[in-house]
Amino acid sequence: MLDSMYGAVELGLLYSLMALGVYITFRILDFPDLTVDGSFATGGAVAAVLLSNGYSLWIALITAFLAGSAAGLCTGLLHTKGKINGLLSGILMMIALHSINLRIMGKPNTSLLGLEPLFSSISPIWLKLIVVAICILFIKFLLDMFFRTDLGLALRATGDNPRMIRSFGANTDNTKMLGISLSNGLVALSGGLIAQQSSYADISMGVGIIVIGLASVIIGEAILGARTIFMATLAAVLGSIIYRIVVALALRVEWLEASDLKLITALLVIVALVLPSARRSMKQKSMARKRSAQLAAEASKTSTGGAR
Numbered sequence: 001m002l003d004s005m006y007g008a009v010e011l012g013l014l015y016s017l018m019a020l021g022v023y024i025t026f027r028i029l030d031f032p033d034l035t036v037d038g039s040f041a042t043g044g045a046v047a048a049v050l051l052s053n054g055y056s057l058w059i060a061l062i063t064a065f066l067a068g069s070a071a072g073l074c075t076g077l078l079h080t081k082g083k084i085n086g087l088l089s090g091i092l093m094m095i096a097l098h099s100i101n102l103r104i105m106g107k108p109n110t111s112l113l114g115l116e117p118l119f120s121s122i123s124p125i126w127l128k129l130i131v132v133a134i135c136i137l138f139i140k141f142l143l144d145m146f147f148r149t150d151l152g153l154a155l156r157a158t159g160d161n162p163r164m165i166r167s168f169g170a171n172t173d174n175t176k177m178l179g180i181s182l183s184n185g186l187v188a189l190s191g192g193l194i195a196q197q198s199s200y201a202d203i204s205m206g207v208g209i210i211v212i213g214l215a216s217v218i219i220g221e222a223i224l225g226a227r228t229i230f231m232a233t234l235a236a237v238l239g240s241i242i243y244r245i246v247v248a249l250a251l252r253v254e255w256l257e258a259s260d261l262k263l264i265t266a267l268l269v270i271v272a273l274v275l276p277s278a279r280r281s282m283k284q285k286s287m288a289r290k291r292s293a294q295l296a297a298e299a300s301k302t303s304t305g306g307a308r
Contacts, residue, residue: 003125004248004252005245005248006125006126006129007248008241008244008245008247008248009129009241009244009245010128010129010132010197011194011197011244012240012241012242012243012244012245013129013132013133013136013237013240013241014132014136014190014193014194014197015190015194015212015216015240015243015244016136016140016190016216016236016237016240016241017136017139017186017187017189017190017193018036018040018186018187018190018191018209018212018213018216018240019212019213019216019217019220019236019237019239019240020139020140020143020186020233020236020237021036021182021183021184021185021186021187021190021213022036022183022187022210022213022214022216022217022236023213023217023232023233023236024179024182024183024186025179025180025183026213026214026217027159027217027226027232028155028156028159028179029155029158029159029176029179029180029183030159031079031086031159031176031179031180032086032087032090033072033075033086033090033180033183033184033210034087034090034091034093034094034210035071035072035075035089035090035093035094035097035180035184036090036094036183036184036187036206036209036210036213037094037206037207037208037209037210038071038093038094038095038096038097038098038100038101038206039067039068039071039072039097039184039187039188039191039206040068040187040188040190040191040205040206040209041097041098041101041191041201041202041203041204041205041206042064042067042068042071042097042100042101042104042188042191042206043064043065043067043068043187043188043189043190043191043192043195044064044191044192044194044195044201044202044205044206045101045104045105045110045191045195045201045203046060046063046064046067046104046188046192047060047061047063047064047191047192047193047195047196047201048105048110048112048195048196048200048201049104049105049110049201050063051112051115051196052110052111052112052115057196060192060196061189061192061193061196064188064189064191064192065185065186065188065189065192066185067188068184068185068186068187068188068189068191069181069182069184069185069188070181071093071097071184071188072177072180072181072182072183072184072185073177073180073181074093074096075089075090075093075180075184076089076173076176076177076178076179076180076181077177078092078093079176079180080173080176080177081173098203101203102203105201105203108202108203108204109200109201109202109203110200110201111199111200112195112196112199112200112201113199113200115196115199136237137237139186140233140234140237143233144229144230144233147229148229151175151178154170154175155175155178155179156229157170158170158172158175158176158179159179187209187213191205191206208262208265211262211265211266211269212243212265214269215239215243215265215268215269215272216236216239216240216242216243217235217236217239218239218269218272218273219239219242219243219268219272220234220235220236220237220238220239220240220242221235221239222272222275222276223235223238223239223242224238243265243268246264246268247261247264247265247268250264251264
């Protein structure tokens with residue numbers, strides 16, 4: 001049980017980079033980017049091919065990040081310069097990446113058996129988790145710092161109010177392309193880490209990954225909120241870890257099977273979406289009842305004073 005929880009936390013940390021990428025397009029840019037399903041596998045494919053050919057882990061991961069960024073840039077170009085609907089741009093790029101990933105690997109999957117998994121030389125396992133967490137949080141802090149720069153603020157404003165940011169002279173096409181590229185770069189980096197960790201890359205490893213990213217972002221925001229960029233990115237990381245822990249616990253239920261993973265994910269997203277709304281509704285009803293009681297009490301006092 002404890003070992004499975006350690007494994008879930010480690011997977012949650014590795015997938016949290018994907019959640020951060022989804023957060024950029026989903027929350028900051030308000031862009032429905034389905035490229036993620038393809039770019040995640042692209043990162044895994046690029047990293048696996050380079051690692052199997054003897055390249056270092058760092059070169060493999062940096063190349064995976066660049067490959068994902070290039071895929072995101074293509075989606076951004078289709079949307080901004082080609083004037084194609086954002087959802088359709090992502091779908092087109094996702095389909096194209098399926099063939100590109102097959103070209104990269106030359107086959108549906110690439111095995112990395114024989115190579116040591118990520119940070120496998122570090123023990124005990126809790127120390128390994130601390131090292132992985134430090135690496136992930138370092139990337140998260142770099143992202144926070146970027147969003148506080150002028151360019152980062154322009155990117156954030158592009159999703160909130162593109163007309164306003166254009167009136168200040170910023171080119172929203174460029175900020176959109178930058179944001180989508182950065183998002184898919186992080187997603188591909190996560191794919192590269194997962195391929196290295198699981199010792200293989202598969203052409204279908206990115207199918208449905210966008211839903212997992214959305215679930216991580218929504219769960220994290222439901223718990224921590226998203227009042228500041230620091231809290232929002234931290235929520236994405238925490239949401240990814242919680243998602244993996246919940247899935248690990250759910251799969252230990254006897255009547256659930258591994259094939260039920262998508263169903264569990266959908267239920268988690270539904271719960272994370274419904275609970276905050278239900279909580280707000282209950283809070284508003286409670287405030288309305290208190291206000292009604294106060295008004296009734298004031299009316300009673302007024303009526304009593306009039307009788308005297």
